[in-house]
Amino acid sequence: MTRGLMTALGLGVAVAALAGLYLSGVLSPGREDRFARCRTDQSAIGGGQIGGPFSLVSETGEAVTDADIIIGPTLIxxxxxxxxDVCPLDNTRNAQAIYxxxxxxxxxxxxxxxxxxxxxxxxxxxxxxxxMHPRMIGLTGTPEQVAAxxxxYRTFFKVQDPDEEYYLIDHSTLSYLVVPGLGFVEYFKRDMTPEEMAERIACFVDSL
Known part of the structure; x- marks a missing residue:
């Protein structure tokens, strides 16, 4: 994935998040953002435009919904x-932050x-x-379920050369922090270290 595409995708997510600011309940007229001290980029304020219900299949073969999966602070x-390259590195980073x-x-x-x-x-x-991590949950589903x-979450993916046996997929690379009741509250770019991510997530959890 090109750096330009990744930058554009990150900016698109930020704009969508900001647009949903007042819908989310994280920030409303006359009310301060409860997570303000946790943010390094104010454009990433959580919004109702990111996240929502999903129906997928778990790694154990069970049909699950977002309500089954997001029962506490969750990193998606x-x-x-x-x-x-990208996915193993990003998920290793995420797992290290969780550890x-x-x-x-x-x-x-x-x-x-x-x-x-x-x-x-x-x-x-x-x-x-x-x-990656003993508590990490893997989810899949039908193409329609995955696309939904x-x-x-306003993510992007596109299969390169779908007729090739070993095709690659272009995709966005943000990680999303979601909590029950509030939904999406923050995203993390892939250049963040495990230590930085852990510190930021701890701040969000402490502010719940």
């Missing part, structure tokens, strides 16, 4: 297990939603997530 990433939070007593669930339902079976997702979840 959209990617695919055949990704040769740091574990050590501090914070219970945050990492979630990996596959954008490649044709190849990412529940069994394959289970192996991938177990390698992607639209809800």
């Amino acid at each position: 990433y959209f990617g695919y297990t055949f990704c040769p 740091l939070l574990d050590e501090r007593g914070y219970d945050v669930t990492p979630v990996f939603i596959s954008i490649d339902p044709a190849r990412d079976t529940p069994e394959l997702l289970a192996r991938f997530t177990e390698y 979840a992607s639209r809800a």
Whole structure:
């Protein structure tokens, strides 16, 4: 994925988040943003335009919804297990941040939603997530279900050369912090370190 495309996608998410500012309840007229001290980029203020209901299939083969998965602070990433570089690096970073939070007593669930339902079976997702973190949850579904979840979180993905056996997928690379009752509250870019991410997430959780 080109740097220009990643930048454009990040800006698009920021604009969508800001547009939904007052709808989310995180900030409203006469009310301060409860997470203001946790943010380094005010354009990332959470909004009702990002996130929402989804129906997918878990790595155990069960049909699940967002209500089944988001039962506490949750870190969501959209990617695919055949990704040769970005996804393994991003999910390793996310897992390391969760391990740091574990050590501090914070219970945050990492979630990996596959954008490649044709190849990412529940069994394959289970192996991938177990390698990353024992609490990481892998989700897949029908192409329609995956596309709906992607639209809800304003993510982008496009298969390159779909007729090729070992096709690659262009996709956005943000990680989303979601909490029950509020929904999406923050996104994290891929240049953030595990330590920085853990510190930021802890701040958000402390502010709930």
